Amino acid sequence: xxxxxxxxxxxxxxxxxxxxxxxxxxxxxxxxxxxxxxxxxxxxxxxxxxxxxxxxxxxxxxxxxxxxxxxxxxxxxxxxxxxxxxxxxxxxxxxxxxxxxxxxxxxxxxxxxxxxxxxxxxxxxxxxxxxxxxxxxxxxxxxxxxxxxxxxxxxxxxxxxxxxxxxxxxxxxxxxxxxxxxxxxxxxxxxxxxxxxxxxxxxxxxxxxxxxxxxxxxxxxxxxxxxxxxxxxxxxxxxxxxxxxxxxxxxxxxxxx
Amino acid sequence: xxxxxxxxxxxxxxxxxxxxxxxxxxxxxxxxxxxxxxxxxxxxxxxxxxxxxxxxxxxxxxxxxxxxxxxxxxxxxxxxxxxxxxxxxxxxxxxxxxxxxxxxxxxxxxxxxxxxxxxxxxxxxxxxxxxxxxxxxxxxxxxxxxxxxxxxxxxxxxxxxxxxxxxxxxxxxxxxxxxxxxxxxxxxxxxxxxxxxxxxxxxxxxxxxxxxxxxxxxxxxxxxxxxxxxxxxxxxxxxxxxxxxxxxxxxxxxxxxxxxxxxxxxxxxxxxxxxxxxxxxxxxxxxxxxxxxxxxxxxxxx
Numbered sequence: 001x002x003x004x005x006x007x008x009x010x011x012x013x014x015x016x017x018x019x020x021x022x023x024x025x026x027x028x029x030x031x032x033x034x035x036x037x038x039x040x041x042x043x044x045x046x047x048x049x050x051x052x053x054x055x056x057x058x059x060x061x062x063x064x065x066x067x068x069x070x071x072x073x074x075x076x077x078x079x080x081x082x083x084x085x086x087x088x089x090x091x092x093x094x095x096x097x098x099x100x101x102x103x104x105x106x107x108x109x110x111x112x113x114x115x116x117x118x119x120x121x122x123x124x125x126x127x128x129x130x131x132x133x134x135x136x137x138x139x140x141x142x143x144x145x146x147x148x149x150x151x152x153x154x155x156x157x158x159x160x161x162x163x164x165x166x167x168x169x170x171x172x173x174x175x176x177x178x179x180x181x182x183x184x185x186x187x188x189x190x191x192x193x194x195x196x197x198x199x200x201x202x203x204x205x206x207x208x209x210x211x212x213x214x215x216x217x218x219x220x221x222x223x224x225x226x227x228x229x230x231x232x233x234x235x236x237x238x239x240x241x242x243x244x245x246x247x248x249x250x251x252x253x254x255x256x257x
Numbered sequence: 258x259x260x261x262x263x264x265x266x267x268x269x270x271x272x273x274x275x276x277x278x279x280x281x282x283x284x285x286x287x288x289x290x291x292x293x294x295x296x297x298x299x300x301x302x303x304x305x306x307x308x309x310x311x312x313x314x315x316x317x318x319x320x321x322x323x324x325x326x327x328x329x330x331x332x333x334x335x336x337x338x339x340x341x342x343x344x345x346x347x348x349x350x351x352x353x354x355x356x357x358x359x360x361x362x363x364x365x366x367x368x369x370x371x372x373x374x375x376x377x378x379x380x381x382x383x384x385x386x387x388x389x390x391x392x393x394x395x396x397x398x399x400x401x402x403x404x405x406x407x408x409x410x411x412x413x414x415x416x417x418x419x420x421x422x423x424x425x426x427x428x429x430x431x432x433x434x435x436x437x438x439x440x441x442x443x444x445x446x447x448x449x450x451x452x453x454x455x456x457x458x459x460x461x462x463x464x465x466x467x468x469x470x471x472x473x474x475x476x477x478x479x480x481x482x483x484x485x486x487x488x489x490x491x492x493x494x495x496x497x498x499x500x501x502x503x504x505x506x507x508x509x510x511x512x513x514x515x516x517x518x519x520x521x522x523x524x525x526x527x528x529x530x531x532x533x534x535x536x537x538x539x540x541x542x543x544x545x546x547x548x549x550x551x552x553x554x555x556x557x558x559x
Contacts (some may be wrong), residue, residue, distance in 0.1 A: 103457065125414065126456035135456065165456040166415035166424060167392060177321055 001256060002052065003059045005082070005248025006073060008066035011102035011130075011215070012074060013038045014242050015046040017057070018249040025050030026242055035069045043072065061252035063244050065104070075255060080108050082117045082167055082247030087211040088114030089250055090237045095207040098226075098234075099243065100197060100216035102130040107201045114250070120204045126165045128196035128218045135165045136189040139172040140182065147186050148221030154187035163196060194225035201230065211235045213243030270423035270433050272505070276315035276333045279373050279533070280302040282307060290340065291347045291553060293370065293545025294327050294361060297364075299391025300305030302507060304335035304542035305345070309550050311377075313338050314539045323357035331360065344555075347553035349545035353392070365548055368397055368408050374544030375501050376403025378535050379525045384497040386489060387516070388540070389506035391419040394446045394487055403544070409494045416453040417483040419505040424455055425479055428462060429472045440511030441475040447474050449482035458482070467516040476511070484515030491520065500524045503540035 002024075007014040013035060015027035029038045039062075047054060054072070058242030062070035063082040070076075077085075079099070087097030097108045105128045106121040122128040126135070137144045142241055158180055160171040162210055168189070175185045210232055216222055217240035237243065269500055278464065284290060288307045295302040297319060305313040315333030319326045342348075342360060350358025351370040358364065367388070375386040381401040381459065388395045393412035400406055415421040426433040447470075450458050458479055465475050491500070501523055506512050507527055528534030535543070 124452060124457075125454045127454075131456055163413040164415045165454075166420055170420075174321065 001253060002057050003061070003249050003252035003256065004043065004057050005245040005250070005252060006043065006060065006064075006067075006070045006071050007242070007244035007248060008035055008062060008064035008081070009101060009244070010040060010065050012241075013042045013064075014245040015039070015042040016242050016245040016249045017050040017052065018246070018253060019050070021253075023246065025052070026239065026245075028241070031066065035066045036071050039070045039072070040106045041226045042257055056224055059252040059255070059256040061248040063248040063257065075252070077248055077251040079244060080106060080116050080121070082244045082251065083213060084108045084110035084116035084247070085114040085250045086243040086247035087213065088112065089246065090243070091209060091211050091235045093209045094211040094235065096210045098197070098201060098202070098210065098212045099214040100129060100212070100222070101214045105129050105197050105200065105214075107204050109207060115133065116171070118204060120200050121198070122200050125196075127163050128193065128200060131167050132168065132193050133189065133216070133219065133222065136168055139169045140176070140185065142182075147189065147237065148219040150183050151186035151190050151221035152183075152224060154181075154183040156184065157191055158188050160188045160192050163192070168192065187225070190219075190221040190225035191228075193222060194229045197226060198229035199248045206230060206232065208232055209235055211237070213237065213240040217241070225235040267430070269426040269430055275319040276313070276336060278313040278337045280312065282312050283312065284312065284340065289550060289553065290345055291349070291546045291549040292331060292334070292345045293349050293351060293547070294331050294358050294541040295367065295539075295541035295545060296323050296327050296330070296350065296358060297352045297367075297391050299423075300538065301330035301352075301354075302539045302542040303327075303330040303368060304539050304546045305338065305340065306543070306546040306550065309547060311535060313390060314377060314536065314542065316536065316538060318535070319354070323354035324359045324524045327358040328356065328360070347549040349549035349552070351541050351545040362549070363552060367547060368395060368410075369405055369546035370541040370548065371503050372397050372399040372405045372544065373403040373547050374540030375399065375503055375519050376401075377543050377547060378528065378537060378540055379499070379501050382499045383501050383525065385491060385494070385500045386449075387491055387500065387502045389417065389419065389487065389502065389504040389512070391505065394418060394490055396490045396493055398497065407494060409490055411490060414453075415455040416458070417486045419460070421455045421483065422506065422509065424459065425462070425476065428459055429476060431472065431476070434508070435507070436476065437510035437512065439473055439479040441514060442473045446481060447478045450478045453482050453486055461531070478543040480509075480511045480517055484512055485519055487512070488516050488519040491516075491558065496520060498522060501537070502527070503537045505538050507537040511543050513548065
């Protein structure tokens with residue numbers, strides 16, 4: 001059986017093709033101005049890698065904030081539901097799945113079948129999402145990818161009182177003027193964001209094992225800060241940004257049975 | 258002035274810095290002259306009072322150094338009065354930078370100062386004060402003598418603050434002092450933007466502009482969302498008439514009008530600061546100077 005999952009994220013579209021429980025292809029494009037077209041491109045890329053044609057796919061399930069724009073999908077699944085499925089598929093012991101994306105963060109509690117039982121979400125505030133790191137990297141005039149490794153070199157924490165992207169920018173500028181070292185500033189940025197994300201998770205309750213997915217899971221600086229705040233080990237899959245698409249592909253498989 | 262309107266390097270967020278001495282008042286050496294210095298996150302304000310009556314004030318942008326901003330604001334308020342810092346019997350520092358006012362005899366929270374200042378500017382009928390500052394919003398309930406009964410504040414989020422408005426002024430390239438009038442130039446009030454987070458609202462606004470919305474309409478939708486936020490804070494603290502607005506956003510007619518619409522009550526009108534009236538942005542500094550007078554008198558009696 002062959003299924004596909006399309007995750008229509010705010011920043012990028014991700015596609016996973018699943019064949020008999022194994023990932024055989026992935027595709028990713030920027031959402032841009034035309035997310036429907038981006039979805040098509042990502043699908044083509046994933047199918048090419050899987051050496052399959054569209055007609056061979058039994059069922060396509062879409063998820064993500066723009067899921068209604070995935071024109072080729074047969075069904076949809078909530079982002080929380082998709083994340084929970086993917087988390088438990090990747091790590092069977094996972095009971096808490098955290099997803100930090102470009103513009104949203106959420107945490108799901110799930111059972112051993114990957115069914116979501118409870119969730120919390122932050123979608124109203126950029127301070128708890130990837131957008132925060134992007135804005136701070138801009139304020140520091142650095143590349144986004146440089147920030148994480150830099151933060152790991154910090155010798156101490158120098159807290160900023162930023163719980164808002166707008167104020168965070170001026171806080172960072174203040175630290176620059178104070179000639180605080182760049183690693184310390186980078187760490188302060190991730191600590192502030194991890195603070196925001198962890199307070200959301202504590203509202204839900206923390207049940208191990210804990211899995212972190214979403215694009216921001218690739219950022220070593222954020223992961224280190226979140227680990228410190230949560231006080232537990234965090235499991236991260238390879239290519240964590242594809243978790244939503246994987247969950248959707250898994251849902252598609254259960255829907256064709 | 259090397260700024261040319263229409264050029265990209267115009268600082269749309271920049272508001273007018275000014276100082277004023279009320280010419281119908283003079284001072285004598287025996288007068289009890291006090292000052293309040295309110296170092297906010299965006300603006301630094303200083304007020305000079307003679308026996309509890311306003312005499313002069315100055316408003317300027319806060320720099321990166323709080324003590325320096327405090328000193329500059331106070332010196333500016335003193336300019337043209339013939340007074341020296343030594344002539345001031347008591348100085349109270351307030352605002353988020355209040356602990357960094359080097360010449361102050363005492364620091365007092367801006368909540369107490371805004372309460373007292375609102376009572377001075379509008380009189381004893383004021384019961385609710387909304388202070389919209391550069392980086393926070395406070396809803397304060399006060400009694401007829403200007404004492405704080407209770408308050409609520411939002412200081413974790415730029416939505417609705419002066420800083421948030423500056424971001425939008427820059428984004429839409431509209432000078433901040435015209436932003437209120439501009440936002441009211443819509444035939445029909447649009448739906449408020451769905452997200453109050455300034456970072457996301459910016460993205461949403463750019464999307465609306467691309468969809469062909471006029472700048473006025475986008476600004477109206479944003480201002481509406483901010484006004485709803487402020488109105489909610491007022492409702493949570495408990496609205497009792499009369500209501501007044503202090504802080505920089507009291508000058509934003511788009512915000513004031515919409516708060517009145519959402520709450521269904523009129524605010525007491527702001528003094529005409531551009532003519533010879535008091536400035537609601539100085540309320541905190543005025544309150545600080547008044548509290549300074551009371552503290553000085555108390556100390557003399559001991």
